[in-house]
Each structure stands twice: as structure tokens, then as C-alpha cells.
Amino acid sequence: MTRVALKGLWGRKLRTVLTALAIVLGVAMISGTYILTDTITASFTQVVDGSYENADAVVSGKVAFKNNESATATTPAFPDSVLADVKQLPDVAAAAGTISDEAKLLDRDGKVISTKGGSSLAASVDPANDARFNPLKLTAGKWPVGNGQIAIDQRTSEKQDYGVGDTISVATDQGVRDFEITGIATFASASSIGASTIAIFDVPTAQDLFNKEGKFDEVQVAAKSGVTPAKLTTEIRPLLPPTAKVKTAEAQTQEAVDDVNEGVGIFQKILLAFGFIALFVGAFVIANTLSITIAQRMREFATLRTIGGSRRQVLRSVMLEALVIGIMASLIGLFFGLAIAKGLNALFSALGVEFPSGGTVFSTRTIVVSLLVGTIVTLLASLRPAIKATRVPPIAAVREGATLPTSGLSRLGPIVSIVTLALGILLLVYGIFGGGLSTATRLLALGFGTLILFVGVAMNAKRAVRPLAAVLGWPATKIGGTAGTLARENAMRNPSRTASTASALMIGLALITFVAILGAGLRTSFGDAVDKLFVADYAVTAENGFDPFTKETDDAVSGTPAVTAVTGIRGGDARIFGHNVQITAVPPNAAQTIRIDWLRGGVGVPARLGTDGVFVEKDYAKDHHLRIGSPIAVTTPTAKVLHMRLKGIFDPPKGGSPFGTVTMSDAAFDANYAKPRNLMTLINVKGGVNEANTARLALSLHSFPDAKVVTAAQFKKNQEADINLTLNLLYGLLGLSVIISLFGVVNTLVLSVFERTRELGMLRAIGMTRSQVRRMIRHESIVTALIGAALGIAVGVFLAILTTQALSDEGIVLAIPWTTIFIFVVATIVAGMLAAILPARRASRLNILEALKYE
């Protein structure tokens, strides 16, 4: 029996390959995700490992709390007296202090060099002192000395054509300064840090540049031989001020690696989710393909039964085929993952994010998970077709046109499919609207709800095929003539086959539609919010639109003629009522540039904040039972506790506001935050938006290359562009599922062509030309794809309505992007045409005589 099964697979090579492809791509996505994220993690880890290679203990700034997702998170520096104190310990062999901050390098046109999602690192070196702690190594020139010199990283030097002796401009919070390049350096341990840039100064220059005079960000310490790191840290700890902490080098490394893992881990989970969606679609394709082949091989199974094969043997034979396909496909997918990792890298780099790419990491976990998941999914997907195969009665061997007997279960089919559909919807509704659920429960309910919904729709789809094909195939009958009419009939003649083929496509399209609608909702509500809030003429943002930028720009802009109001909105982290939150700060003139809908306190709130006043959103006030005058304790990252009082409550528009959880005065913020920076600045100008004003404002920001001035309209457009970027990324990731489902369409068509060989021979004999045959297959493919699109778009809209209902408080409105959906439909038609190429060619090239003889 085993030999029979394996020989059968080999005999049906094309079919086997097409079936396997669906799994190959899903597994490749999973293996590619692991390879990519492992490689990123490894590159970061190399840098971190190298950084503390020769240290036993590390002193660093202490934050009161950690908020990794915040863009404004900074670790404060500590006094440099720590270094002198530490050096006096008898067990210390050597110690050195460093500054690490952020400095943007400018290209030769004065523009900030893009780090494509990486960092603009700034580091200090102390070559005269003990250099053993320096993780950087020179590849050319020498280390910088004095306040006019800099060393830069090798990649920047190569990409931007900067060499030793050249002058480079560097933007910091103090503005732009020119430096002479004295050296080119790299991390000694890492091969790549992506597109991150490094600016290296000597210690005094760095301290001066980053407003850290008399401070360090880190002190590395080496112990004398025989002293354990643990002992060393115990000795150092009493010497430290409250703003510093000490850890063994090992612990410090681990902490940094954990940070990296946490960041990459989220990214990995998201990509893996798309991999599993792809596999889920792949499972549909496999189940469908196997069902068709088993129907076509009834003779074979019946013959096996007549010559004494038991049902169990038939089952085993089919499952063995599936096992072989699963293992082979998973193996190929595993290695194809290398290409997917490259593809993902390219996708992100096209969207402006560049990952570090050291040596490719191909870990055991990648191999095990990929092989297991791929094989198990294949086996699960083939279970139903395999059980069907066991029901083939021996008599089918001798009877022409025998059909599979229906089981008791399948007579319950309509009920089971409706119950499944209902269950999916119920789970979704529970997950979305159910009160008091933990995030994990909610996510589980949503995930399973969606999966079951998809299965439910697929099970019910066969009843929708005829009416859908009748409508969606109508254009085919008009365009394709008889070929089109026959194509529509062909799409309807086996509704369950067409339904499951279309259902695979439905999944991808449903998710894409869902994402598109949510994106449109976000765009709409965000646009509305900007329209409502924005009374300013101009805004200043960072070059990339979202990074915080130096508050020095406020003064520069204020000095510009015709400017009547400058509202710099600061951003920072705080801990309030036991939660880490983002806070903002505004100057007294905020009412002039932002129209705030005050519920309590009135329009004068920003002007009356003083040093202890704050305002909050109405929901926050409600959740924490706050009223005017309520005390609010704000803990800063440096563990300072600010005792504030509530002075105003406002009602934000649906699309959100530029304010954080709590907003204080910029005076209070600047006095208590180490490095105050703006999230955005709003500007009013006499004469409003005109060319002269735009030019004047742009000129005023000349020495802040990282900040740019935009009109209110541009501001809105830029933010929308960010949403679109995210949408494109999601489309790209979901596109893989759509491609897999297209393989399903190809499979079904190839198998149908095979099944209809004699019919095609007859059609060719009585005068159907090859191009008519191709047209017929093409239209069948398009009709099938359109059924998938119709189902998918309907499900996507349904999911989006549910979600926007649930999120209406969060400000997402339901906005259906008809143009985008129209584009999806056109793309579906094109995809259908592509899927038809191979089957149509096979059908049109059939040898008529062979086809007519065929039985």
C-alpha cells in the first residue's frame, strides 16, 4: 500500500507540486519571519555584547519607571563625580565614563541622513584614557579630540561619501554645528547596525553638545583580578547618587538584550500572525485540491477495495500521501524562508525601514517549528478528504460515473454549516462587546471567532455560488460570447468546488478589506480632528513627522516677522495613578492655535495652568473621578513627584487630540524634565498661509534641519501618508495569503480541465478555437475569483462594522473606501486572469484525438 501511495504521488507530479505550493508559501512565511527576526536580534545582541565586553560592572542612569513604547523615553545622566569615587575603590582596576545620546548627521545638501527606522547614535570616546571599554574600532584616521572634531560610522562614510578630513554638519538640540571628520569607525563586534548612524566625539565635546556638562550616561568598571563582579557592584552601590544604578556587566547586557528581544518579539509575533493566516489559507487550498483529486480517483480507490484493501488502508494511503506532501512542502518552505526573509527586508526597506542584517541566523527552533507546523496543517487539512476516500464503495470500480455516497454527517451539512457560522459571529461579538474580559480572552475570542467565521462562510458558500456566479458571470457572457457563457456554467456546475476555491481567496480579501476600511476610518476621523482642532496656520514637525524635536525651534520661529503665536507642544513620560502614560505640556497661548472644547474650566485654562495646573480629557477625568481642584501626582522619569491640581477638562474630537493623558504648562515641564522636546509646534501668522510666510518660517528653521514647517493642510496630508504607509505594509503581508489562494484557483482549474478532457475535445472538434478555449478557462477563473472577492469584501465589511462599532469611543468612524474596494475588485479580475494562464494553456493545447479517446 505504501508503495502504491508513493508511486501515485510521483505519477501525479504537477498536482502534487501545485498542492504543495500552498503549504510551501505559508511555511516560508513562518520560517522567513524567524530568520529575519533572529538575524535582527543577533545583530543587536552583538552590539550589546561587545559594548560591555571588558567591563565587570556598569553604572547607568536610573529611571523611576520604564516605558518602552514611548518615543520620548530618555534615561537621565548622572554626575561625573561617580567616576572619581568609583576609581578610588581598592578593587577597581579601571573605570571610564561615557556619554551616549542622539545626534543627526547631515548629508552634503544639509538634509538629515535618514536612518530608516534606525537610530542616530551619538557616543563619546576617551582615547587618552583607558580605551579598553570602547566598543568602537577605527577603520581609518584617528579618534576625535577637542570640540571641532568628530568620527563617523563606516556605512555613513561610504553611503554619503564622507572621508577623513571632510567637514560634516551635525544637528543636536543646540542646532547645527560643523565638525571635521578625523576618523571612521565601526562597532568592533557587529557586522551591521542597519541604517543607524553614529557620531563620535571626545567626552568634553559630547558633554557640552548634549547639555550634560559634569555628567555621564554610563560608567564602565573593571575589577582587579580575583574580585567578582557581584562584589564589585556591592562596593560601588553605596557611592551612587539616587539617579544612578549599578549592575554587573552580565546583568546589564541581559537587560539590554531583553529590551531588544521585547521590541523584536512584538514585531515577530505580528509577522508570525500573517504566516499563520497564510497557512490557514493554504489548508483550505490543500483540503479542496485533495477533495477534487479523490473524487477523480474513485476508480482507483474502488479497485483497491475490490482487490482486498480495507478502509483503513485507503485512509492510510491518502494520509501517507498528505504526510509526504506536508514534509516535502515544509522542507522546501523552510529554505524558501530565506528568500521570504530577504523579501520582507526589501518590503520594509521600500517602506523606509532598514533592518540590521548581520550573518543570517538559521536556528534549530526555526527548523522544528516550520517542519512541524507545515506537516501538521497539511495532515489536518487532508483528514476530511481522506475519510471521504474510505467511503468509496468497491462497486465504483466497475460502474461508470459513480458518485461518493453521502454520509450521515453530510446530511446534517446545512445545519452544521449554519451553526458554525453563527458560532463564529457569536464569538466575535463576545470578543468585541463582551464586558470585563482580559486582553488575552478578548484576543482569543476574536482570533477564533474570525477563523470560525471564515470556515462558516466557506461551508455556506456553496449555496451562494449559483446566484453569485449568475450575477458576477453576467459580464463574462457579454464579453466572452459562448466561451463566457460556458465559463459561467462551468463555475456553477460544481458549487462546492467553486465555493471552496473562492473561499480561500475570500479570507485574504476579507482581511484586506477590513484593514482598508479601518484605515479609511482612521484617516477620516483623524482628518476631522485636525479640521476641528487646528486653528493654527502652520505646524512644525520633525522631518519624519513623528519624532520629537528640539524646543529651541520655538525661539527661532518666534523671532520671525508676522508670527503672532507659537505653541510648542512638549511630550514626555510620566507615571500617574500607577500607570505609565504620555504627558504633554503647552504654553499659555495654546487657546490661540488650538480650538479646545472645554467642559470645565473654560478657554482660559492653558493661560491659568501656572506651575501646578494640569488639564485632562473627559474620559480620564471620569475614570479617575477627577473634578476641578482634584490633586494629581505626576512622577517624572527621574523619580521627581510633582503635585498638580486639575484646572480643566476637555472633550476631544473622535480622531483624538494632540494632548497626552495629562497636560501641564511648558514652564512646569521644562523645570522638571531633563531634556524637554516638542512633539509639534503650532504657529499663527499675520496674513495666514502664503508663500512669503512659508518661506520666512522655513528660513527661520534653517539651523534645525530635523524640523520642518508645514501648512495645516500639509500636516493633515503627512499624517494620512503615515496611515497609508502602514496600510501598504499590511496589504503586502496579506498579499501572500491572496497569492496562496490563487494557487488554489490554479489547482482547481487544472484539475477541472483534466476532468473535462473529453468535453474539451468535443468542443474543439465541433469548432471551438484554441483562443476560445483559453477565454473559457480565463472567464471561469475570473468568475471564481470574483465570487471569492464578493464573499471576502462582504465579510471584511461585516468585520469592519463590528470593529468600528466597538471602537467608536476610540474615535474610529466607519468609512468605506469605495475607490479602494473597486481597485481590489479590478485586482481580483487581474489575479483571476493570471491564475488562468497555466490551466488555459493546458486546455487549449489538448490533443483533440487523445482527448476524445480519453476516459
Added chain:
Amino acid sequence: MKSRVIQDEADPADLVEAPAANAGVNQAKELLMEAVAVPAPDVLDVPHRGAAVSAEDLTRRYGEGETAVEALGGVSLSVPQGQLTAVMGPSGSGKSTLMHILAGLDKPTTGTVHIAGTSIQELNDTDLTKLRREHIGFIFQFFNLLPMLTAEENVVLPLSIAGEKPDKAWVEELMGRIGLKDRRSHRPSELSGGQQQRVAIGRALVSRPTIVFADEPTGNLDSKTSGEILDLMRGSVDTYGQTTVMVTHDARAAAIADRILFLADGLIVRDMGRSDAHEVLEVMEELGQ
């Protein structure tokens, strides 16, 4: 295996493609030949006006070298219009190959074929398909109807494929003739075998082709139904003058033909006029079939 020399047994006069053997003719057979208007060999290289299909010196070899099989060994014939010709012969005699070539489904290795006066030699696939569409109708052993179309839709299928509007009166006439007026909207799965074959006959006739080829039209039917189908085919020849070539094993089927050709080993070994089933069986026996 093919060592038996048919020419030794059969009268050379029967071999239309063997001009050298024309000496020493059997008188009766010669008369018969004239009756069925078999052309003289010397005019065979000119396409026949009035012939629906003609073929000159057809050979057809499958495969190459040592393993090559010769399905047709040099066959010439002309099928005049308005006649029902039966082609008989055992399996492997080349009768199917001959039919396929005459119908433009296959091309000869050597020799020429004219369908309705057009030489098919130089036609590309599309032109040949269009030629079939216009001039040839097919009736198959296994009916080959499209399961998702109704009886009437199956009948008018060739016109639909050609993008032509069916002539309503003609379709009515045909539906009546094949006796399926009241089942016109039934699908093939709702029809009996005989009814399905009648639909197929309607489909073959609907475009009023120059010639209809029938490949074992009764091969998959019981004898009563076979009789009805044969009557229908004979009727279409008598009523519409529909030129028809029928490949068959069945002596009873051959008995409705105006002319019966016997093939063996890729050659026409006998060419006789209207005969009854008994005579056909005798010849079959005589030829060792």
C-alpha cells in the same frame, strides 16, 4: 502480425488506391464500383467538385523508426454529396484514423485531403478549427454533451461557438425531427442514452455542415435504441441530403449506408454499394473480420 497479404484474397478492383492492380477485373464488382461513383484513379489528384470530402494517397504513421506503426497505408477516396457512407473494419484497421483525417482532426503523414474543396494541408489550427466549425458535424459514441446545458442549448452549441444566431424555424424543425421538442429544456442527466444521442445528432445537423462524421454512433446503445438512431441518421440523409460518413462495427448500422468501405491493415479492401446486414456479415466473414 500483419503478414497476411490482403491483396491476395481481395479482388484488386476493390482497391481504389491500387491503380496498378486494375488489370483483370471482376465484372460484377466493376459495375458496382461505377454505381457508387468511385472515380477513376487518374483523376484522383484533382479535387472533386461535388465531393464533400476527398483524399488522395493518404498514409499515416505513428511513432518513428523501428517502432513506427502505419495506421494508413495509402488510401484514396472521395465522398460524394448526399450519400451515407459506412466505414467498417476491425480494430486497428485504420478506420478511425481515416475518419479523423477526413474530418480535419488529424493530419496525414503523406497525401492530401480536401474538405469542401479546401486543402487542409496548409491550414493552421485556427483555420482548420473554423473549417470544421463550418463544414463538419460530429456524432460520438459517448454522446459528449455538455452536462450543464439543456438539450436545446446543446443542439445549438456549434452555432453559439461560431457566434451565429440560430435560425429559429430550423431549430424547431430539428428539435421535432429528433423528437425532443417537449424535452428541450432537460439536461443530459435527465435524458436516456438514446435521447442523448438524438441531441448529439441535432447538434451535428444544426449548422447544416457539408459532412457529418459519426464514430460508432450506436456503440453505446441497446439494439432497439440503435435502430431508432440509425433511422434518424438515414432520415437526415434522405430528407436533407446530409452527406454522412459513419464508422461502425455493427453490420446492421452499415446496412443503412449507400456505400460501405471495408478497411484492413490501413487499406481499403472492399468498396460496396447498398447491402443488407446479411451481405455485410458475409463480406466481413470473407475478409476474416
